[in-house]
Amino acid sequence: MTSGTITDGPALRDPHTPDSRIGHGPDYLHAEHTLRSWFFTTDHKRIALLYLASITAFFVIGAVTAGLVRLALVVPDGQVFTNDTYNKLFTIHGVVMVWFFLIPSIPATFGNFLIPLMIGARDLAFPKLNLASWYVFMTGAFFTLVSVVLGGVDTGWTFYTPLSTAFSNTWVVPALIGVTIVGFSSILTGLNFVVTIHTMRAPGMTWFRLPIFVWTHYATSLIFLLATPVITVALVLLIAERAFHIGVFDPAYGGDPVLFQHLFWFYSHPAVYIMVLPGMGVISEIVPAFAQKKLFGYRFVAYAAIGLASVTFFVWGHHMFVNGQSDLASVAFSVLSFAVAVPSAVKVYNWTATIHKGSLKLDTPMLYAMGYIGLFVLGGLTGLYLATLAINQHVHATYFVVAHFHYIMVGGTVLAFLGGLHFWWPKFTGRMYIEAWGRISAVLIFIGFNVTFFPQFILGYLGMPRRYHVYPAEFQFLNILSSAGSTILAVGYIFPMIYLVYAIWFGKRAPANPWDARGLEWTVASPPPAHNFLTEPQAPKVPYDYPIQARETGRQHS
């Protein structure tokens, strides 16, 4: 591995983009116009937009089902739907949000679009494989939607057996086939990113000149490659169990149902970091740009990404403290889960230190980034509560858990996704959105999110189990509060869908670098030319070469 030399001192490069880099040829959006040119494109930027359109559609499905769940929980006696309908609603919400929105969200869209631009490459290493990954994704989506159209699934997104294999009378197999297939698209994307980052960096783009966004996507890709095959195997076995009673998991045929939980969480815990790490990458780009200051502790933040991706493989058992695993295993998984907090804390403290003495612009992406930091901190620390064995014994499988992972996945991933969407929207589309609307919706989402999910921490500690359609009347007040919050959140989600789309046709034309940000993606025109760089890109000598820099001493400068 080559190591870059980082020098002290203020930026030597002209912050304004040299004219020679700005493209004169047709940009990637206007290079071709046919439908065929979109559906058979091998351009990473167009594939990113195919993914963006698809995951947005799934986000809408996931959000509507979430809204219906919150509607049902306004009353405690389950009068709105039947229990079966409610169970199907939260299952669709979980399956769609996890596998068809959160996991592909940032990597398949921003990662696809930006990694080649950030490292100075013309495309990903395997453009056709990249297109194939989208078709694989849509095939998986097709099977999952088939199961929904046929009547739905009621197992919960966790598919725990023997409920899923021997007792559920719903369309479990098509849903499982869909989720199994979609895993392959993750593997293809991960493979593509790893090879691209290793082999296609521009001259001078050493590892320690890479933006943190690339580092976190590298770490994410490792998880894609190493963890996804495990869920594939587990789900194939589950299908075989349901169809042929092979007896791996169902005790009625000599299997062990807890084994499925081990396999499931061996993937699904690292999958949390598939969702979180790319978001951390987005925040690490936004914060320095809007503070006009070099990212504090660059190397620590980069190492922390790899650290998170490694430690996350050793904590899956913390989902199973009360599920019948050995006490010794529980203690080991507990302490390892505390260790995950270390690299997470590194990120948060470094972002905060980056803001210190910066020159801050509180534009929409920065508002999302600041919201992200607050919510991620709360989500992360409540994760430590859950990792504490005695507390877990009480709040396991209650609304405390629901609140915790929504702070990580909505407060974390979704806010980072929206922040990144606003940050790079001018780059994607070549147009500016209306800033005031962006700020309003960022604030609405932050408020709506907290009103929705904070009461769920209290509900959980009071003992309300999750996945309850009918619940004791004493929990109604907090549930109404939560549902009220979700309506604010919904408005906050709808706004960007309107003004961002509006901007595509009617927005002001965007300059190459509207935020005065660093990074190679800002040196090309907005939108970028079809082949990215017209002249060979020159890697900057220092990553995050912003006007304001703290002089850091120590091994960073060795």
Add this chain to the structure above:
Amino acid sequence: MNPTDLALRLWPPAASATAVETDWLILAFTVLTLLLTVPVFVAITWFAIRYRQGEPADRSHGTIRSVLIEISWMLIPFLLTLIFFVWGARLFFISKQAPGDAMVIEAIGRQWMWKFQHPTGQSEINDLHLPIGQPIKIRMISQDVIHNLYFPVFRMQMATLPDRYTEMWFKPDRTGTYRLYCSEYCGTDHSRMDGTLTLMTQADYAAWLQNAGAQQGGQAGAGRAIYESYACGTCHDPGAKVRAPSLAGLYGREVRLADGRIVTADEAYLRDKILNPNRQKLAADYKQVMPAFRNVIPTDDLDRLVAYLKSGRATAQQEASP
């Protein structure tokens, strides 16, 4: 009887020493959380105001010893949180080791109800009556999918698995009516698989047991009836026409198997032999003729039958039969 309904409650009632300590644990952890997070939140807000673009502010940077800073904000919060790992693990282990004198309640989960059986034989559905001031151990098993028995008032829950027994214990110390739930999603009526926990004084509990009508002989006595209803004696009673091993005094003895292994006839062995007898577990000198009772005998009946085989009475009554 319904638990007292309050419109808005912010802290759940606690009815055991473990529950109270769990509350202290989470409160202390919350103090640490505030110490770690409030500075970050205040700093971000303050910096956002103080260092806004255009605001006159000192933006000069001296040299920062970043490695020292990085190491300290990695290690100090980690070591502080480890206090809570240790405290939580200690409390967890205490809550895993039931005292020897604990009263054992058998619990069975099935879609979508709980069945509880008291040591004296009384059983109840979804509701559970327990005495205070006495350690209680709940042994549970599921008859179908995975369930999870959850008592918020004890800050305690445990999975109820279909293939093996799991346990939890607690010592109630406060009377009242509280809720119990299934907390592992188990299908259509998961949210209806809840009930009421009534904690009573020892005297009230004794009266309740009386009232509920003690079945003669308790679990083992009920097991005798099961033994007869499944006609186990047709083969296993002394003098039966089909040659099968006598079950008299079998429990706890060492058994030689057809393949030469020696195993102890413990509870797991008895259950397994009833549910799924096969050549691997065949006792030496016998032929494999016994039918499998898996999916034939309900789990609560199986529990009673095993209790009967474990009890001394099994021997006496068997030998008394013709």
